[in-house]
Amino acid sequence: xxxxxxxxxxxxxxxxxxxxxxxxCGGNDNTAGTPSPGSTGEAGSEAGKPVTLEFWTIALQPTxxxxxxxxxSKYESSHPGVTVEWKxxxxxxxxxxxxxxxxxxxSPDVVNLNTEFASQLGSKGALLNLNEYLTDEQAKSYFEGIxxxxxxxxxxxxxxxxxxTEVLFMNTRLVKEAGLDPANPPQTxxxxxxxxxxxxxxxxxxxxxxxxxSKLFPIDGIPILNEDKTAAAFNTPEAEAMIxxxxxxxxxxxxxxxxxEFSKQIQYFSxxxxxxxxxxxxxxxFIKKSAPDVYKNTIxxxxxxxxxxxxxSNSMDLVVPQKSKNPEQAVEFAAFMxxxxxxxxxxxxxxxxxxxxxxxxxxxxxxSDGSLEAEAKVASSQSLDKATDYMVGVPNAGxxxxxxxxxxxxxxxxxxxxxETLNAVEKEVNQILNQDS
Amino acid sequence: xxxxxxxxxxxAWAFMAPGLLFLAVFTFWPIIYGIPxxxxxYSVITETHFVxxxxxxxxxxxxxxxxxxxxxxxxxxxxxxxxxxxxxxxILVNSRISGLKMFRAxxxxxxxxxxxxxxxxxxxxxxxxxxxxxxxxxVGILSEQVSWLSTSSTALYVLMFITMWKGxxxxxxxYLAGLQNIPADLYEAARVDGAGPLRLIVHVTLPLLRxxxxxxxxxxxxxxxxxxxxxxxxxxxxPGTSTLTSSVYIFQKGxxxxxxxxxxxxxxxxxxxxxxxxxxxxxxxxxxxxxTY
Numbered sequence: 174x175x176x177x178x179x180x181x182x183x184x185x186x187x188x189x190x191x192x193x194x195x196x197x198c199g200g201n202d203n204t205a206g207t208p209s210p211g212s213t214g215e216a217g218s219e220a221g222k223p224v225t226l227e228f229w230t231i232a233l234q235p236t237x238x239x240x241x242x243x244x245x246s247k248y249e250s251s252h253p254g255v256t257v258e259w260k261x262x263x264x265x266x267x268x269x270x271x272x273x274x275x276x277x278x279x280s281p282d283v284v285n286l287n288t289e290f291a292s293q294l295g296s297k298g299a300l301l302n303l304n305e306y307l308t309d310e311q312a313k314s315y316f317e318g319i320x321x322x323x324x325x326x327x328x329x330x331x332x333x334x335x336x337x338t339e340v341l342f343m344n345t346r347l348v349k350e351a352g353l354d355p356a357n358p359p360q361t362x363x364x365x366x367x368x369x370x371x372x373x374x375x376x377x378x379x380x381x382x383x384x385x386x387s388k389l390f391p392i393d394g395i396p397i398l399n400e401d402k403t404a405a406a407f408n409t410p411e412a413e414a415m416i417x418x419x420x421x422x423x424x425x426x427x428x429x430x431x432x433x434e435f436s437k438q439i440q441y442f443s444x445x446x447x448x449x450x451x452x453x454x455x456x457x458x459f460i461k462k463s464a465p466d467v468y469k470n471t472i473x474x475x476x477x478x479x480x481x482x483x484x485x486s487n488s489m490d491l492v493v494p495q496k497s498k499n500p501e502q503a504v505e506f507a508a509f510m511x512x513x514x515x516x517x518x519x520x521x522x523x524x525x526x527x528x529x530x531x532x533x534x535x536x537x538x539x540x541s542d543g544s545l546e547a548e549a550k551v552a553s554s555q556s557l558d559k560a561t562d563y564m565v566g567v568p569n570a571g572x573x574x575x576x577x578x579x580x581x582x583x584x585x586x587x588x589x590x591x592x593e594t595l596n597a598v599e600k601e602v603n604q605i606l607n608q609d610s
Numbered sequence: 611x612x613x614x615x616x617x618x619x620x621x622a623w624a625f626m627a628p629g630l631l632f633l634a635v636f637t638f639w640p641i642i643y644g645i646p647x648x649x650x651x652y653s654v655i656t657e658t659h660f661v662x663x664x665x666x667x668x669x670x671x672x673x674x675x676x677x678x679x680x681x682x683x684x685x686x687x688x689x690x691x692x693x694x695x696x697x698x699x700x701i702l703v704n705s706r707i708s709g710l711k712m713f714r715a716x717x718x719x720x721x722x723x724x725x726x727x728x729x730x731x732x733x734x735x736x737x738x739x740x741x742x743x744x745x746x747x748x749v750g751i752l753s754e755q756v757s758w759l760s761t762s763s764t765a766l767y768v769l770m771f772i773t774m775w776k777g778x779x780x781x782x783x784x785y786l787a788g789l790q791n792i793p794a795d796l797y798e799a800a801r802v803d804g805a806g807p808l809r810l811i812v813h814v815t816l817p818l819l820r821x822x823x824x825x826x827x828x829x830x831x832x833x834x835x836x837x838x839x840x841x842x843x844x845x846x847x848x849p850g851t852s853t854l855t856s857s858v859y860i861f862q863k864g865x866x867x868x869x870x871x872x873x874x875x876x877x878x879x880x881x882x883x884x885x886x887x888x889x890x891x892x893x894x895x896x897x898x899x900x901x902t903y
Contacts, residue, residue: 269865276654297868299655431738431760432849444739495655572867579674583850587762597673 295330296568322562331490333528394481
């Protein structure tokens with residue numbers, strides 16, 4: 174009797190497990206209709222059916238409520254039958270929210286993501302291919318390098334929205350103390366290293382702190398992946414030389430021996446423990462509050478370029494999840510939010526840079542009133558036409574970034590052998606590229 | 611009699627029901643559901659396929675996962691240290707000296723403080739220009755600044771120290787409860803027989819605390835293998851893989867890289883490992899009872 178009961182229980186558990194397994198292997202409804210390029214030009218909802226678009230952004234409420242509410246009501250009045258529900262989530266929460274809502278079959282329609290996350294989701298087939306919806310004219314209205322940054326396998330997974338390029342912030346007090354002239358700032362990475370070395374020798378203060386991330390490779394013209402994005406391409410003598418130089422600079426004290434996140438970089442610059450800072454214009458807001466005296470002595474200049482002679486953008490994008498129930502209306506709304514007129518307006522209220530070519534012609538981006546904010550804005554906007562995201566078209570960008578960052582930390586923080594570590598990371602990246610999951 | 615027992619057990623189940631319900635929904639169900647998921651390439655956002663045991667074979671070839679298992683095992687070294695210190699602290703705060711209530715409260719404050727706050731405070735203290743470096747340089751123990759959390763040789767041990775610092779008060783309270791259950795006449799009898807303070811601890815206190823030691827050791831081993839908060843907040847597993855623990859790696863694979871099928875397989879492997887360690891602790895503590903002296 175007992176045995177029977179045990180047997181029954183085991184069988185029941187097996188049945189439950191198998192049914193769950195089958196449920197987990199369920200199909201993936203793609204509700205997207207058959208699109209046609211240019212279909213985003215239609216006004217209103219199909220056949221007058223009311224449509225509600227769920228629009229998610231990252232950390233923009235309550236600061237920009239007025240801008241978005243005005244824009245959304247303008248859109249709704251010109252698109253009868255379309256209602257836009259705007260929700261805003263913190264940066265750390267948006268990926269979890271997106272996963273849980275997708276899993277429960279309630280996908281949002283338009284979502285604000287950064288390029289890395291958009292590439293990661295796009296290469297997993299979770300986002301709409303916008304090339305099927307946009308006209309050539311629409312696609313060409315964005316800066317090419319930025320628009321191309323989320324193209325994986327010829328599919329464009331995101332519309333570029335607001336962006337930023339790095340500039341060089343300089344503590345003029347320390348620079349002058351080292352006998353250097355801030356009016357003639359360094360133009361290349363090599364010159365920046367020389368300046369940093371002189372600052373360190375004359376003042377005892379390190380040049381700069383940085384985070385050990387994969388963008389260090391493309392800055393010096395070392396591609397992360399090969400042409401067709403099928404294999405790692407960073408394991409080269411050039412990469413070895415670049416990392417060896419970084420290791421020597423850290424050993425010298427010219428660059429801080431630390432994997433410094435942005436918050437740490439703010440602390441170092443605010444505390445005058447470094448003379449330079451390489452980051453986007455938003456950095457100003459932090460030092461203005463945390464170190465007013467340092468803020469007064471800081472100037473912003475165009476970022477010195479590495480061997481690749483390019484500047485990297487750091488963009489926010491708008492994407493349309495594959496499971497959106499209103500793909501055409503969603504793409505249309507995303508295109509509206511990111512058009513030149515609206516991007517220019519947003520840049521003016523949020524002090525960000527636009528990714529649309531026409532916006533940059535606005536005097537707002539070329540005229541400076543001499544303030545640090547205006548200098549940084551002008552310096553960074555001048556780089557936009559050369560700007561590209563460093564993970565251009567990289568599938569599973571998040572996984573690959575993690576692997577490269579870990580490798581750089583192993584070498585520069587843990588003293589691992591450069592060649593051996595590069596070999597190991599290359600193997601790991603190739604595994605990531607060959608995995609379906 | 612039988613009725614009384616029945617009504618008593620009904621009452622017990624009724625009291626346990628809310629907690630059990632939560633456990634069932636948020637603990638047992640995800641564990642069970644993790645088993646079929648581990649056999650798929652489930653990622654929430656894309657179509658799911660059955661992959662058989664691929665995730666498990668991949669796990670044992672995954673260099674980073676093996677490192678994370680090793681780091682988690684190293685983390686278990688914190689267990690004996692934390693138990694010994696918390697027993698000593700409990701004995702201290704159990705003595706009848708005035709002003710000890712304040713110490714009891716002070717030791718317990720870290721336990722009720724949020725781990726995020728604790729981690730941030732320690733990140734400031736341990737920063738390059740933090741108080742720890744300042745003091746050690748002042749007294750001459752260090753000749754140059756140490757990046758405690760960015761140096762591979764120190765980062766994991768620093769995290770273990772923070773875990774220990776936060777957990778001490780919790781275990782101290784459990785041991786304190788155990789100490790207060792030991793009858794005073796046992797100590798009296800031992801003293802009459804000429805036992806000094808050390809012999810009292812070794813022959814009376816520790817044997818009678820054995821059930822508490824077993825309980826605390828088991829939960830402490832589980833906690834050490836599953837450690838997540840302090841590692842994720844302070845180092846995210848870095849520098850390199852120096853502090854990559856299994857929980858952090860599972861989190862990265864699942865919630866950051868959307869490989870939920872693979873993460874489920876890793877989770878199952880770690881669960882089996884925790885179960886094996888717990889059984890080992892039980893076996894080591896099976897012998898017991900009061901030693902005669």
